[in-house]
Amino acid sequence: MSDPILPDIILHHYATSPFSEKLRLALGYKQLAWKSVIIPNIAPKPDLLELTGGYRRTPVLQIGADIYCDTALIFDVLEHLQPMPSLYPEPSKGMARTLAQWADSTLFWAAMAHNLGPKGAAHLFAGAPPEALKAFGDDRKAMSTGMLRLRPADALPAYRSYLRRLSDMLDDGPYLLGELPCVADFSAYHPLWFTRTRVPPMAGVLDATPAVLDWMDRMAAIGHCTMEKIRSADAIETAAQAQPVPVVDAPFQDDHGIPLGSRVTIAAESFGTEPTEGELVAATRMHYTLRRTGERVGTVHVHFPRIGYVLKQVETT
Structure with missing residues (x-):
């Protein structure tokens, strides 16, 4: 049986970003080839914000029209893509x-x-x-x-x-x-x-x-595996040409009294608290997912971990 074909992994990062180095090494450990988009180290970051809708911390991982924020969540994504070697080995x-x-x-x-x-x-x-x-x-x-x-x-x-x-x-x-x-x-x-x-x-x-x-x-010595440089415009086009992975049978954990389909914002608790606004389409025990639309990017799903992030319903007038 042939190995499954993995989707293109796009990393939005810059060379001196510590959290980006954390993720680059994890990609190396998993032996996952990736595509590199270099983003500015300070605002403005218009192409990144086109994808995330507000979140501007570094790095951000993109797979098609799915945008993953925060390395805590991104490590779980890598573990799903390539279970071995594990980032979470038992029994610890x-x-x-x-x-x-x-x-x-x-x-x-x-x-x-x-x-x-x-x-x-x-x-x-x-x-x-x-x-x-x-x-x-x-x-x-x-x-x-x-x-x-x-x-x-x-x-x-x-x-x-x-x-x-x-x-x-x-x-x-x-x-x-x-x-x-x-x-x-x-x-x-x-x-x-x-x-x-x-x-x-x-x-x-x-x-x-x-x-x-x-x-x-x-x-x-783990290294970064193999990397291909692409432009941010290419990453946006990739998202525009793709569809977000459907949210299927994701168990809904409601801790806020906010139903799925609501207009919400998600923001970090501290450091880089710029909110992302969109439609809440998933709230599992581990993460949130927002559906949002950008002028150039089309419809994307933006994913956040629960820990360290604040979910609020958008007040309608």
């Missing part, structure tokens, strides 16, 4: 998801507050005009309205402590939860990758944990 699946959530939030923000301190930012934007640094800072400030942001001096001791904890986890095996990498490894790796590869002047913090450095070498 629950621990892996919990550790990944911590790494994508608490560890990430401590690491990035350290990474983008004055010395790190100066290295990252070396040679760029001053207005580029200002534009980046203004963009991230707008995305983090209302968030408590660590100062570099407060972030550094926390980052050091978290690195020691990761090192302790590596005492008994090559990866955080055993002999094989899992979702927790990819989640913990990407902010450290930024420290090591994007802001080397800040990478001395890693030297006190050589076991973590060795683990990072193992993670980097």
